[in-house]
Amino acid sequence: MSQSIAVIGGDARYLELIRQMQLENNMVLVGYDQLEQSYTGLEQIELNQLNVKDMDAVILPVRGIGNAGEIDAVFSSQKIHLEKAWFQSLNKGTKIFTGIANDYLKTACEAAELELVTLMDRDDVAIYNSIPTAEGTVMMAIENTDFTIHQSKVTVVGFGRVGVTVARVFQALGAQVRVCSRSDADLARITESGARAITYTALAQTASDTDILINTVPAQVVDASVIRELPSHAVILDLASKPGGTDFEYAEKRGIKAKLAKSLPGIVAPKTSGKILAEVIKQALKLQQKGAEVK
Numbered sequence: 001m002s003q004s005i006a007v008i009g010g011d012a013r014y015l016e017l018i019r020q021m022q023l024e025n026n027m028v029l030v031g032y033d034q035l036e037q038s039y040t041g042l043e044q045i046e047l048n049q050l051n052v053k054d055m056d057a058v059i060l061p062v063r064g065i066g067n068a069g070e071i072d073a074v075f076s077s078q079k080i081h082l083e084k085a086w087f088q089s090l091n092k093g094t095k096i097f098t099g100i101a102n103d104y105l106k107t108a109c110e111a112a113e114l115e116l117v118t119l120m121d122r123d124d125v126a127i128y129n130s131i132p133t134a135e136g137t138v139m140m141a142i143e144n145t146d147f148t149i150h151q152s153k154v155t156v157v158g159f160g161r162v163g164v165t166v167a168r169v170f171q172a173l174g175a176q177v178r179v180c181s182r183s184d185a186d187l188a189r190i191t192e193s194g195a196r197a198i199t200y201t202a203l204a205q206t207a208s209d210t211d212i213l214i215n216t217v218p219a220q221v222v223d224a225s226v227i228r229e230l231p232s233h234a235v236i237l238d239l240a241s242k243p244g245g246t247d248f249e250y251a252e253k254r255g256i257k258a259k260l261a262k263s264l265p266g267i268v269a270p271k272t273s274g275k276i277l278a279e280v281i282k283q284a285l286k287l288q289q290k291g292a293e294v295k
Helices: 013-021 084-088 103-111 123-143 161-172 184-192 200-209 248-254 264-268 270-294
Strands: 004-008 026-030 043-045 057-059 095-098 115-118 153-157 176-180 196-198 212-215 235-238 257-260
Touching: 004 013, 013 026, 013 270, 057 270, 084 103, 095 103, 095 270, 103 115, 123 161, 123 235, 123 264, 123 270, 153 161, 153 200, 161 176, 161 212, 176 200, 184 196, 196 200, 248 257, 264 270
Parallel strands: 004 026, 004 057, 026 043, 057 095, 095 115, 153 176, 153 212, 176 196, 212 235, 235 257
Antiparallel strands: none
């Protein structure tokens, strides 16, 4: 049985998400007024035209919503804003999908008794997205250096869902990779993978022998003590969620090029990223349907 879904805002990833989901569901789009309706083949309306009581699920942008409820809608010329009272108008139990969730969205959904699904917190989404993230990191490395990745000395900070893939991709390109982690198990796995394992206490000590430093940790671990030791030609690529894990102000003072990557999957592979999101959302909706049938 198809479900009624509203897609509110979003970027290029959502064009593929919509394409993947529209055959199985009744979908309506809000914040797509700059697209020809024939492009999606779906009803494109304004927020005040949405029949909220008919919705089984609402899909919000991957980047979530602003601290005052503002919506990121790249295909709209209009500003879209979701008041907390708007969430109260939805049926209890309606699934709200988003990439990341701030306190505004969390409290609005909790007060309205809505199920909030934060896609970027899911292991499956993060692991799938690590592939375009790693490819995007390679792109950034090429754009911001005047030497080859092959035989360059690369330090990856963090060995989580993104760090694992990034380290493997740079190794495959012939870089000399070291990976920094706190976990003894991770340090063993890093060594087993053929990379050099280091602890955080050794990060500053090994910085002088680094050409490209890639951070994946959402805490300021690439601080002044590390940046101070980097050679002048070194580049920092920070993949952590905003504001990143790098002291960008100190890097600028030192003349070290430091880049915060923003939504790499959506930039380098929006079609792939949209397909990933669609598959995960479809699975979640099928589970919701099965639960309703059991009741």
